[in-house]
Amino acid sequence: MLILIGGLIVFASAIGGFMLAGGSPVLLLHASEFVVILGIAAGVLVIASPGHVLKHIVHKVKGCIVSQNAGRQEFFDLLKLLYEIFMVGRRNGLIALEEHVMEPEKSVIFKRYPSVLNHADRLEFLVNGLKPVIDGKIKPDQLEELMEAEIDAKSEEWDHPVHVLQLVGDSLPGIGIVAAVLGIINTMAAIADGPEMVGKKVAAALTGTLLGIFFAYGFVNPLANRIKFNNAADLLCLRCIMQAVAGFAKGLAPLTAVEIARRSLDSSVQPGANELEVALKALPPVK
Structure with a gap:
């Protein structure tokens, strides 16, 4: 929503200021300039990105527009989920976790926390971290290194859309100049048509420069930065999971492992220690 x-503020401020100065929005509506600016920008995007990155860009942009970023409640739910999982492992043995980890969609624990169950990256990372704990294929001291490597790989992958959008944003002012030059060439060919026609064509050419700068600094670069913040929040979720799972694998009590994870969170999303402890103790036991 934000x-x-x-975007509405950016658009309204630009158009509103132009109108207050006596301009008419109709003067900015030159289809040829929009075709040049948006067409070349789309071409740059296609040239610069492999197919899977293009899909990832669409997914990330959609996530910025329609999805809410992980907030305090999502982290609260994540910590409660981790605690419940650890308590099952502590009470019934690690083998009891298998039914929850192998088929989380059917798990009574995971079903209580849709913010994790319905988020593919968080769910996959948690399941992948718990599987070695259950089957004992690696030592507890090695688990954190394994999960850290997965976080590094995901971080690099998630940064690809940011880099591409920044490239497009940095290119847009130059693309605007291309549109303006094309407009001036068109103007030179119409000098014989009189000052009025020349004035209209010069205005259209200048609109090309305006649009390039406007789209770059008003929308594309800020959007890339928002995706970067969203990536940071998602990585914080993964690091929270890593801290808790690694601590539990080393033999820490469930409450202690979750407390370590809580302390790793940013203050803006970090639940209070007493608040979390009360919520955890109020959870119903899982059989």
Whole structure:
């Protein structure tokens, strides 16, 4: 929602200021300039990105517009889920976790926390971290290194859309100049048509420069930055999971492992220690 509000503010401020100065929005509507600017920008995007990155860009942009970023409640739910999972492992043995980890969609624990169950990356990372704990294929001291490597790989993958959008944003002012030059060439060919026609064509050419700068600094670069913040929040979720799972694998009590994970969180999303402890103790036991 905030991204839509921000976009509306950018658009309204530009058009509103132009109108207050006596301009008419109709003067900015030159289809040829929009075709040049948006067409070349789309071409740059296609040239610069492999197919899977293009799909990832669409997914990330959609996530910025329609999805809410992980907030305090999502982290609260994540910590409660981790605690419940650890308590099952502590009470009934690690083998009891198998039914929850192998088929989380059927798990009574995971079903209580849709913010994790319905988020593919968080769910996959948690399941992949718990599987070695259950089957004992690696030593507890090695688990954190394994999960850290997975986080590094995901971080690099998630940064690809950011880099591509920044490239497009940095290219847009130059693309605007291309549109303006094309407009000036068109103007030179119409000098014989009189000052009025020349004035209209010069205005259209200048609109090309305006649009390039406007789209770059008003929308594309801010959007890339928002994706970067969203990536940071998602990585914080993964690091929270890593801290808790690694601590539990080393033999820490469930409450202690979850407390370590809580302390690793940013203050803006970190639940209070007493608040979390009360919520955890109030959870119903899982049989």
